[in-house]
Amino acid sequence: MPKYENIQAKAYVVSSQGSPFVLQDVTLDGVQESEVLVEIKYTGLCHTDIVVRDGGMPIGGYPAVLGHEGVGIVREIGSGVKNKSLSPGETVILSFHTCGQCRSCGEGRLGGCPHMTEVNFINTARSKDSIKTPISLPDGTLVHGQFFGQSSMSNLAIVSEDSVVKIDAQPEDLQFLAPLSCGYLTGAGTVLNVLKPRPTDKVAVLGMGAVGLAALAAAKAIGVETLVAVDIFDAKLEKAMSLGATHKINSKDFVDINAGIKDIFPDGVDKIIDTTGSAALLNSSLNALGHEGTLALVGVPSPSSQLQVDALDFLLSCKKIVGVIEGLSDPKSIIPKLFSLYQENKFPIDKISTLYPAEDLDKAVADLKLGSVIKPILSWSSIHSSI
Ligand SMILES: [Zn+2]
Ligand SMILES: [Zn+2]
Structure with a gap:
C-alpha cells in the first residue's frame, strides 16, 4: 500500500477545450508500482500547454491537468520502480516519456519515438489499469492526468517513472x-544531437524564444564562431547578442530572410534552425542555405505552411531538411549534460527565465504572448504542500 493516499493537492485544471486554467483542489489517489510522487517546486510554461488548452493538439480528455516542464523533490517511490538508486528527498526533473519499445527508443533517440503523441498527450502511463489517472476533483470526477507522464501544473504530482530524471542539485x-x-x-x-555544427560553420537561428535561445547558447557552448540571431523583436535580438550571437537580423527590415542573411553572408549559411513554424520564413530560409546546408524544422508549422522545394537545386547543392522533435534527445543523458554546462556558466538559462508565483499563471501566459518574457516559470513555493 502506498504511504500517502488521497493526497490533497492544488492544480491548474482545464475543464473543457478552450477553458481557462483554474487553480483548484484536486485529490491524487496514491502511487502505483511504476510511479513516483513528486512535490513540484517549479513548472515551466511551454507554448504546447497553451496550444493543447485551446484544442490545437489532441489530448486524452477533459477535465485535464497540463504542465510538462516540472522540477521538484521525490516524496514517495512506487514498489516496482526500476531505478533503485532513486530515493525520497532527491531532486528530479520531469521530462517527456516514450513507448520504450520502438527502434528509436531502443537506440537512445527518444525524441524520435513515433508514439510521442499517444504516450504524452492521449494516454497516461496507467493505460492498462482500470483507473487511468491519479487525479480527481473533490466530487469524484476523474481528471485526465500524466500529461507527458507528469501533469506538473500542480504542487504535487504522481508521475510515470519514465519521466523522472534524477539531478544532482x-x-x-x-x-x-x-x-x-x-x-x-x-x-x-x-x-x-542533430546538426552537430563545426566551429567554422555559420549557424542561423530563426526565433529567439526559449527554444531558439537555447539552440544558440548550445552552439556557443560547443565553440561555433558565427551565430546569427533572427527575430522581429529588438529586445530579443539584444538578449541573443548577450548570449553570444555574433550577428542579428530583425526580419521586419528585409523583404525576406534570404535577403537578410545574404546581405551578411553572400554564400548563405551552413545550418538554419527554424523555431517559428512561419510559412514565409521557411521558404525564404531554404534559399539562404549554402552548399551542403541543413535546415532543421523545430517549430510547429502553421497549418497553411507548404514548403516549396526545388528538387534539382537541392540535389545539386546537397541541401537537407530535417524535422526534429524534442531535439532527438534522451532526457536522461542530455539533461544532466545541460545542467553541468549551466553550472559552468556555459548555458546561461537564468538569463532567459522569469519566475512567477504559481497564482500568477494568467499573467505569465499574457506576458509570454506579448513577447515581454522569454520563458515563464511558475514557483509553487507560496502554496502549502499537504504532505
Ligand atoms: Zn514543451
Ligand atoms: Zn518509442
Whole structure:
C-alpha cells in the first residue's frame, strides 16, 4: 500500500477545450508500482500547454491537468520502480516519456519515438489499469492526468517513472531548471544531437524564444564562431547578442530572410534552425542555405505552411531538411549534460527565465504572448504542500 493516499493537492485544471486554467483542489489517489510522487517546486510554461488548452493538439480528455516542464523533490517511490538508486528527498526533473519499445527508443533517440503523441498527450502511463489517472476533483470526477507522464501544473504530482530524471542539485538550485525538460532540451538537442555544427560553420537561428535561445547558447557552448540571431523583436535580438550571437537580423527590415542573411553572408549559411513554424520564413530560409546546408524544422508549422522545394537545386547543392522533435534527445543523458554546462556558466538559462508565483499563471501566459518574457516559470513555493 502506498504511504500517502488521497493526497490533497492544488492544480491548474482545464475543464473543457478552450477553458481557462483554474487553480483548484484536486485529490491524487496514491502511487502505483511504476510511479513516483513528486512535490513540484517549479513548472515551466511551454507554448504546447497553451496550444493543447485551446484544442490545437489532441489530448486524452477533459477535465485535464497540463504542465510538462516540472522540477521538484521525490516524496514517495512506487514498489516496482526500476531505478533503485532513486530515493525520497532527491531532486528530479520531469521530462517527456516514450513507448520504450520502438527502434528509436531502443537506440537512445527518444525524441524520435513515433508514439510521442499517444504516450504524452492521449494516454497516461496507467493505460492498462482500470483507473487511468491519479487525479480527481473533490466530487469524484476523474481528471485526465500524466500529461507527458507528469501533469506538473500542480504542487504535487504522481508521475510515470519514465519521466523522472534524477539531478544532482540542491533544492535552492532548482529555480531555473524546469525548462531543461522540454524547451531548452529541444533547442540544445537540435544542435548537439542533430546538426552537430563545426566551429567554422555559420549557424542561423530563426526565433529567439526559449527554444531558439537555447539552440544558440548550445552552439556557443560547443565553440561555433558565427551565430546569427533572427527575430522581429529588438529586445530579443539584444538578449541573443548577450548570449553570444555574433550577428542579428530583425526580419521586419528585409523583404525576406534570404535577403537578410545574404546581405551578411553572400554564400548563405551552413545550418538554419527554424523555431517559428512561419510559412514565409521557411521558404525564404531554404534559399539562404549554402552548399551542403541543413535546415532543421523545430517549430510547429502553421497549418497553411507548404514548403516549396526545388528538387534539382537541392540535389545539386546537397541541401537537407530535417524535422526534429524534442531535439532527438534522451532526457536522461542530455539533461544532466545541460545542467553541468549551466553550472559552468556555459548555458546561461537564468538569463532567459522569469519566475512567477504559481497564482500568477494568467499573467505569465499574457506576458509570454506579448513577447515581454522569454520563458515563464511558475514557483509553487507560496502554496502549502499537504504532505
Ligand atoms: Zn518509442
Ligand atoms: Zn514543451
